[in-house]
Amino acid sequence: MYNKQYINNAFLVDSTGFALKYWFSMPPVKTKNFESIAAFLGFASFVIRLLKNYKPKYISFQFDESLGTCFRNKLYPDYKKTRESAPDELKNQLELCRKFLTLMGLDNNASKKYEADDILNTIAQNTRKGGLKNIILTNDKDLYQIIYKGDIWWDFKDKKYSYKDLVHKLNFSPQDLSDFLALMGDSVDNIPGAPGLGEKTAMVLMGKYKSLKKIVQNLETIPEELGSKYKRFVKIIKDNQKIIYLSKKLATLEYITDLNKDIAAIERKVLDINGLEALFLETGMKEGQKESWLRDIKKLFIS
Structure with missing residues (x-):
C-alpha cells in the first residue's frame, strides 16, 4: 500500500489550485444533479493518479475558504480585494472534492480565518518536527517560503525545486x-x-x-x-x-497553534467504499466511469 521510497515524506497538496486548473481547462460535464462536475472529475482523477504512482503514507489536502474573512483582511481590508468570489457551481464541486477525500481516508482542511497556505505552512512545520521531509504540490510561488533542506516544491509537472534550487533561483533564502x-x-x-x-x-x-x-x-x-x-x-x-x-x-505565512500537531493526523485512513459509491451516484457520473473508478480505488488500498 505504501512506497518505501516515500515512507519518510509528507505529501502536502495546495488543493484549490489544482481544482481550479480543472475548472478552467475542462469543458463542463452536466449531470442530473449538477450544472457541471468537470472540476471534481479532474481533481479526483488527479488524487487517484497521485496515490497510484507514489503510494504515500502521509498526505494532506488544503482548501481555501477564507476569501474576505481571512485575518489578513482585518490588518488590511483591501487584501485580495480584486479576487472574485467563487461561483456556486465551483463551490459545489469543491465540496464534492472534500467529501471524496474524506471517504478516501485522506486528511483535508479549510478555514474561514486562515488561508490554505497557512494550513500548509503549519502542517509542514509539524511534519518537519516529526522527522518527515515535505513534498509540496502547488503552483503557488508564495509557498517557496515553506521549503527547507530536504523538501521539494512541485507543480506536479515539470517544475520541481529543492531548497538549494530556490536559493539559486531567488539569490536569497x-x-x-x-x-x-x-x-x-x-x-x-x-x-x-x-x-x-x-x-x-x-x-x-x-x-x-x-x-x-x-x-x-x-x-x-x-x-x-x-x-x-x-x-x-x-x-x-x-x-x-x-x-x-x-x-x-x-x-508571511502564519503558524496555526490550534491545528492538530500529531503527524498521525495525516496518515492515510480506512477507505469507505460504500460511501464513495453513494457519492458517485450523487454526482450523477456515468455508470461505466463509476464502476471503473471504484475498481481502481480498491486496488490502491491493497497492501
Whole structure:
C-alpha cells in the first residue's frame, strides 16, 4: 500500500489550485444533479493518479475558504480585494472534492480565518518536527517560503525545486520571500509593497543584502554599494516603512497553534467504499466511469 521510497515524506497538496486548473481547462460535464462536475472529475482523477504512482503514507489536502474573512483582511481590508468570489457551481464541486477525500481516508482542511497556505505552512512545520521531509504540490510561488533542506516544491509537472534550487533561483533564502514581497508588493493578492519599487529593484536589494532587516540597516550605504540611482529607492524605503512592514505581515505565512500537531493526523485512513459509491451516484457520473473508478480505488488500498 505504501512506497518505501516515500515512507519518510509528507505529501502536502495546495488543493484549490489544482481544482481550479480543472475548472478552467475542462469543458463542463452536466449531470442530473449538477450544472457541471468537470472540476471534481479532474481533481479526483488527479488524487487517484497521485496515490497510484507514489503510494504515500502521509498526505494532506488544503482548501481555501477564507476569501474576505481571512485575518489578513482585518490588518488590511483591501487584501485580495480584486479576487472574485467563487461561483456556486465551483463551490459545489469543491465540496464534492472534500467529501471524496474524506471517504478516501485522506486528511483535508479549510478555514474561514486562515488561508490554505497557512494550513500548509503549519502542517509542514509539524511534519518537519516529526522527522518527515515535505513534498509540496502547488503552483503557488508564495509557498517557496515553506521549503527547507530536504523538501521539494512541485507543480506536479515539470517544475520541481529543492531548497538549494530556490536559493539559486531567488539569490536569497526562500524563508525570506515575504521580505521580497514586502518591497515589491503582490498585485495578485493586492499586497501594496513600497510604491515605485518594482520586482527588479527588490531582487537586486534582496540579492545583495538577503533580508529586509539588513536592507534597512544599510540604507545609508546602498547608493555607494549599488549606484547613485538607488538614492531614489532608499528614500522610498525610508518614507514607506509602515506600509512595507504591513506588506511583510500580509505575505508571511502564519503558524496555526490550534491545528492538530500529531503527524498521525495525516496518515492515510480506512477507505469507505460504500460511501464513495453513494457519492458517485450523487454526482450523477456515468455508470461505466463509476464502476471503473471504484475498481481502481480498491486496488490502491491493497497492501
